[in-house]
Amino acid sequence: VDFLQWYCWIGLWAALMHILLAILNACDLVTLVTRFSCEVFGSLIAVIYIWDAIRHLVGMFPHHEQLTPFHTASSSAAALLSVILAVGTLWLSTLLSGATSWHVFFKTIRTTIADYGVAASIVIFTLV
DSSP, X not given: OOHHHHHHHHHHHHHHHHHHHHHTTGGGGGGGOOHHHHHHHHHHHXXXXXXXXXXXXXXXXXXXXXXXXXXXXXXXHHHHHHHHHHHHHHXXXXXXXXXXXXSSSOHHHHHXXXXXXXXXXXXXXXXX
């Protein structure tokens, strides 16, 4: 399927759905959507990202049929470094996200650290 044709049909379908929802005043039905629906969708997105990250990390390690004397050490070292950076980013973001339960700083500082902890850990481990 050609991408532009597919993209066009998706846009037309979305436009039709928006027009129908506006005509039927379906915005009132938003009150029927519970928090559970939002949490399930958020969990699905998180699982997809985690699965994709693990798949890429595992794919970085050379397989037995790919082992050659020239690429073994460098590709294994790069894969191990990627795993260390990924685990370090996860650890630091988890640590900083739990800053609201700390007793070290004022509440506003702890809240700011917890809000921006994930972004800060990504920036820190990108610089490392």
